[in-house]
Amino acid sequence: MIRFQHVYKEYPRTGLALQDVSLFIGKGEFVFFTGPSGAGKSSLLKLTYMEELPTKGDVWVAGVRAKGVKRREVAKLRRKLGVVFQDFRLLEDRTAEANIAFALEVIDAPRTAIGPKVARALAQVGLSAKATSLPSEMSGGEQQRVAIARALVNDPFVLIADEPTGNLDERATRGVFQLLRDINASGTAVMMATHNLELVRRSGYRTIEINRGQVVFDSNEAESKKKVEGLA
């Protein structure tokens, strides 16, 4: 489903962010990416939703190959995956439901389908009562739930979360993490970058540790290696 093969990513100003990263993430998996700040976690996630393209090596996501990919294909791919960030990235002047509907409107979804899908996504994250609230009227945890609802509204096959609990208190962190577990339980793969080792330890999910741009630990290394090599 998602395959990195000997991927290098180099930025002109900051240098090498990833070196020789090979990994495979299967359907419905929950994978944590850990490591210190600047280790390359965000770069790896950006390569997954093709915000960045590899300098060397190749990435495949749901059959879309990074090498030679067209902008239009990237746009189509992103409709099949959801992305959430530490800073929520909501539109401040729009209500929760308008923020979620926006994700459907910009891909020209049929107007009749938007209302029910938004209501379902809001219910999924437990925020039906806050549908008409503005982001500024919600707590950090609630805003992150709206961001997750927006990421979910297109029924993605994978949810990519870059430090989604980084700005939240412990209680909100637990709530958001539980939500991500529920989403994963319903069949959506989750790729989550985090600093919260406690969360990682308790969950028992696959963990990939990155340091200085390299994968230094993968709890599912053997299986992943087999898949990467086997598909090469």
Add this chain to the structure above:
Amino acid sequence: MRLALRETMIGFRRAPMLSALSITTIAFSLFAFGLFSLVAVNIRKTLSDVESRVEIRAFLADGTAVEVVSAAMGDIGAFPEVSRVEYVSPDSALARARAELGEFKDVFESAFLPASIDVRMREGHRDPASLRTIAGRIKSFEFVDDVRYGEDWVDKLYRIRNVATAAGVILGLAFAAVAVIIIGATIRMAVMARAREISIMRLVGATDAFIRRPFLIEGFLKGVLGGLLALALTWFASVVISRNFVQTEFFSRGLASLGIIGGAVIGVLGSSLSVGRHLRKI
């Protein structure tokens, strides 16, 4: 399209001052263009008024038979470049000279002026080269003593017209380029103000064409509104000039519409360049 229109309106509502500033800036750059065009239109009109009076006068030898003259007139009238041929008898020539040179009318006491054939050219054939050709052909009639068509001033007139046209085109393009740059800059401000929205749109899978749409509509509307405002300002300026200085002719309806369409095109072009640049960066 509905969403694109809504996003455009949100853009206008969110930054009304920026929008007003953009429209005003566009209006003033188009106004400068409009004023220049007004001058150009009036220069061209004056020149074409003068040009329409260009004629070839063929002076006839004394005693040329009327039948010969009328046969020649038929021949000359059949030239495709010629619109009208008129016979001027010595008496008519005298009357005309008296009328044209009123204060010297006493000088013309007797009919010493020769008869002539006055030839008017069709539009598009009043250039020096055509005049020279036709004059040469007329001169080849043996009863024609001399042919005059004000060669010097026709040359000058054409040189002025060509310079005016070239200056018009160059300055027009320069003003249009300035307008495109200004519109591009104002749309760039709008793009920057909505950078977050654009990044979210891209994140959830909007295509570049979709993201571009509201900005193109915005550029189009700003161009049209700026164009209308510029047209109103130019009209006002033309009224002031007509009342206080010299009678001027305002743009025809077609030319005015062309100006507004031009504003819209410039608006769309400026936006397209601006958004394209931003999208290529992200």
